[in-house]
Amino acid sequence: MGTGTGTGTGTGEERVAPPLTGGEREMLRAFLDFHRGTLAMKCAGLTDEQLRLRSSPPSTLTLLGLVRHMAEVERTWFRRVIDGEDIPLVWSAEGDFQAAYDASGADRAEAFAAWEAEVAHARRIEREAESLDVTGYQPRWKAEVSLRLVMLHLIHEYARHNGHADFLREAIDGEVGA
Template sequence: MTWTAPEVTRTTGPLTGNERETLAGFLAFYRTTLLQKCANLTGAQLAEQTVEPSNLTLLGLIRHMAKVERIWFREALAGLTLPPMYDAEKGKDADFEDLSPDRAPDDYARLVEEIRLADETAAGMSLDTTFTRRGSVYSLRTVHVHMIAEYARHIGHADLLRERLDGTTGA
């Protein structure tokens, strides 16, 4: 049986509420939107390059966002030292370039798990919690805003990639 990315119900955030609820709600919305863009596609479809000459694929975006979730929440915010998610010898873009359709179920599950771990890491912290990364001081608030922007940018890419794959648009 061929694996396909599961159906996802997109989370909708509050249109009113405090700052924490709004930031967490919009981040959840964008996270589930990316997963929704991948729903019902096989590993081969997720790994297909559809917009030449770009090497972007939906699977590459899944892998990239898993790495970004890990870096900002668990490594930077929580201060954990974790091994590289992808083969460091293949360069900083291995998340986009070292793809295997056969690993798509694992890559997808990794993103879902990194999202869970990111939420778990941030749950007990104030938005004013700070940490230093590469000589700059950041707050958890800034991480939320950065992650919302990162997802929003890549969902635009995902829209184009998905449309080229099977004509699916919108939502």
């Protein structure tokens, strides 16, 4: 980590290394954006067909499926939970989170447009929130959760799935590194 200028992600954004010091909100925001940039970087330069390549059987996991899944995660935690919006998932009106993983008929443009739109909404909601103590209701947990928890949860989700993305990308073209 450091103050480097970052790495191109192929989605119009730079992946910027989080600062080594700073306030809680600044650090959470920076680490979340770093992990968002890492996912985009893992997908950069690949064709739609490569992005749909599955991991090792029997798993159906793909890079494009991860992008779609993270669009649902961003939408759910920021818009539906913190902002209280009554909106369906992007790829399942029935609330099936697994539907996003099926990228068999998906393409880069659709997946990245949805993901980038949800990231933009998430950033707006976080910026406009009075503090990290703002809460929203998470129906699956039947509990109020804070924006702080949501940001930490998203960092956790991206970190887990970026590990998957490392293996997927390496299997496609040998590209390694974060």
